[in-house]
Amino acid sequence: MIRRPYRTVVSNPQNRNLIVACVICLTLFYLLRFADDSALESVALERYMNSGASSSQPLKVVKSSVDWGKVEYRYPPGTITPLPRGSARRLPQIQHSFATESASEAQIRQDRRLAVLERTRKDWNSYRKYAWKRDALLPLSAKGRDQFSGWAATLVDSLDTLWIMGLKEEFDEAVAAVAEIDFGRSTTGSVNIFETTIRYLGAASAARKGNRTRRPHIWRFNTKHRMPVDMMDFEAAKRGIGLNVEYQVVSASPGTLTMEMARLSQITGDSKYYDAISRVVDLFHEGQNNTALPGLFPMYVSMKNRDVTSGAVFTLAGCADSLYEYFPKMHALLGGLEAKYETLTRGFLKAAKEHLFFRPMLPDNADILISGNVNILPDGESSLDPESEHLACFIGGTFALAGRLLNSEEDVEVGAKLARGCAYAYKAFPTGLMPERFNMVICEDKKNCKWDENKWIEGRSKRPEWREHLPRGFTTAKDPRYILRPEAIESVFYLWRITGQKEWQDYAWDMFQAVANGTETQHASAAVLDVTIAKGDLPHEDYMESFWIAETLKYFYLAFSRPDLIDLDKYVLNTEAHPFLRHT
Template sequence: MFVGRPRIVRNSIILTLAILTIWHLGLLSRALPPSSASSSTSSEWSRLEHLMNHGAPRTPSSNSSFDWSSIPFRYPPHNTTRLPSQHKPLPRIQHHRFAPESPAAAKERTKRLVAVKKVFQRAWQAYKTFAWKQDALLPISGGAREQFSGWAATLVDSLDTLWIMGLRDDFDEAVAAVAGIDFGSSTSSRVNVFETNIRYLGGLLAAYDLSGREVLLEKAVELGGVIYASFNTENGMPVDFLSFDAAKLGKGLVVESSVVSASPGTLSLELAHLSQVTGDAKYYSAVARVMDVFYRGQNDTRLPGVWPMSVNMRAGDVVNGSTFTLGGGADSLYEYLPKMHQLLGGGEHKYEAMSRAFLQAADRHLLFRPMLPRGEQDGDVLMPGNVNVDEGGEPVLDPETEHLACFVGGMFGLAGRLFGRAEDVDTGVRLTNGCVYAYRAFPTGLMPERVDLAPCRDRARCPWDEEHWLRERDKRPEWEPHLPRGFASAKDPRYLLRPEAVESVFYAYRITGRPEFQTAAWDMFTAVERGTRTRFANAAVMDVTRAAEELPLEDYMESFWLAETLKYFYLVFSTPDIISLDDFVLNTEAHPFRLTR
């Protein structure tokens, strides 16, 4: 797929350059204190050190049975948009000076780091034993399930976690297996474009950025061809589900009339980065056209600044709709606005404009302060909710929080740093505290998938009002007597191994440097490990609202348990130079993309 020197000659050259570079870095490292080395330098050192120890990695040949780049598009894309050529210096994201660690504190942090790694290794070994090269592990029965096209979702999704945790032998084995994935064949006739993008393409790109393994870029380009085929439509908008056989024919696809807004809105980061690493602008150009539609419609919706949960991409309509949320269906659309600004080095103005408009609208309409019993966190807690716009055009708050929406704290913190808005950083901390509180409030130490709380009448002052809570509680048929005070319902009492709360804890710690967030992460980790542990790995919990010696479990382990949840726990207890937020931007599946300068 890539033209160049014969592989043996190329690898010899790489190895020679590696030796010279390591020698140079060795001299340089003697002149610099360890704390002055950037995470990118550390990553390069690890990559070159691996070359010295094991030789240049052999690049297996492609194993795909179909060449996606050969499709004759019925609707040839008009690729006129190029990656921004001008970057501007971005503000520092991470805290500028973390407090020095005492020997005892360093020992405790390392102990916690090792504990997280052991949980990952146990689950990874179970995947290798029972579900190798399949999408997902069944952690109770020791079986496997194909969920996303049969392309080994857990394997691809876990690549960068293996690298970050220093599990190089497992990484090498996984890369060899990835090289054999056939993206020309699928176990499903309809491919979920959103999931393929964030789990597979994101995983391949991040692992390539970290390791430099050429085969990972080759596989990313193959998969990029699959996703690019979803844009073979009359108006250039991508389909939500790709009809696999029809897409191969190139005769054109029909865009769905109703999809959740996150699906088309969460293709931008991965496709833009694929253009960055390949130099082929077509991927960025295709997705830029989609984001232009969102940009033009942002301030014309019934809640200006945010988009309805469902949109009609067939008509290019992202305006009509009355339901708005920060949770499932819309979440990562918003997450990618500041992250695209960061990835593109501030070179495309629309992402900053969209970010600022969204943050203002979300803070005004979609965030609420929950009324909590006296002494509980006081004013340091905010929660993300939903809004329904009534027939008169008035926004009505629905104070339901999803675990999926707990990413919002980290997003507000990141955006606050990028755009120099300290108040947004503070809002991010309060949102993070809200989800941490939801974990601690339940007897299992785990937050349910969906909860309702009684909203405060005033975000500035909110004393506990028993009668107000009882009225809110009685509105909801899902309320049960065992729920903690302050919670009006737990509409979905499950915990699905989700990462969003610890994701925001990770961002809060890296942005503020406050050790309280490491403490919160450890409390969450111990509760999660205790509640989800099975004979082989970890499983989703069916009800976290009731304490029990053994919680009821579901025989399923999502790939994001290894790709996101355990990675974020690990990074909270790593030194801040590991996947620094000043060197990487993480996609919605926690895959780190290296920032270009």
């Protein structure tokens, strides 16, 4: 019945053209108005996660046993440095402009992502069953363990992963459990500031709920010169007693507070958190060109003496890594409104390329880069040690991110070579897993590097840790473990989102298959004790760090998600992969 009048209308050519024109206009309107809304995976996820009641039971919130707001400072801050405000600068686009994927490409991607989701669900269920509200799961013995003050590190750390993966029931249950944590009590006398900041404050800030954990974090700065402590005496902090700053700490410790404290000020509108870290940033900014390697900072610094220049060991790996990671990320988080972070970023990029990166000599002459360490000799000369570690694998992603933010394609390409270097190290070993720490042989010429068997033999002969079964090109696997670390897939994820090149998704899939196979145990994923031998069942360590779900599995999942999910032009991720909204 409805077809007859329709036919009557379109039988007239003039009417037919009018209808076609209307259909085209309506289609264009729909695409322009709604394509970036309902078609976006991030929008669909948000609608789903916010649909229906969060729980059939009201949320039970445990009131903190300490009213941090009533604790008085021994050393009040004085004049407050305000959080940069106003409209953000128009920074360059970070993410590649992706074309629509084909049906076959979408199916492959979705199948891979489903494999990551299933692994996450298995590990989360084991944590829930055997280690609920504990800091970490012991996957072999099916027990829990506390290491970070008994504040349920895995529970808190995993919140945004559960959200991103659309695990609604698990997320709602986890939120209810987090609400019962009393951050006024600690199972340890001293609280590790670095670890608790990136996990707890990072997770709370990503959820835009900084009020839940914000109070204890400001007390780390209750010191004579308002420099942060590394380990906070919890009882002294609760009583407002002035804290004693350690003589020497790793540079990453004070340097990895900036994003979390700045984001807390953005959320609350209270500049005191940003003010607290501004003095630390000023110290690094003023000292950047006064070190033995201008642009870089020594591995160890003294907050007590306000000295960030005197050390003789330089690295981008453990002990220093996230100090550098946060320079470009703070530039993005603040919308480019604080020039110091751009200066710090440019300085370290230039110096790292000059002093820390080397091309390793390899049998297939692969054109990759590895990040090493530099020691300053008594005569003032620098010596590059071709030792690297899994923690250093973040630098490929950071370089590519900084390159995009600063319009430097050279730095994006350097980041790609660094990320390929870590992917190469994964594939070089028979398990498909990269060891925690290893050594290689440096190419004298980065542009022209041919394999020299004799030179490799000479290099390995100087290393007592060399073993005959190691892959050619490697002279040691000093620490042969894989402990579920995220840094390699982190960089692969960034290079995928920044370049749009399919090779990065293939790298991610190869890595995930190796990681999933190597870490598999009855209950959950476990660290591998030796990745250099693939005979029989791999030996495992009875431990699953909170960063496994918080970071490693999240990055794998995002590598196989549509690029609008945690869009890097909208979010910046902290060193524990918690996404913070960028200032606009």
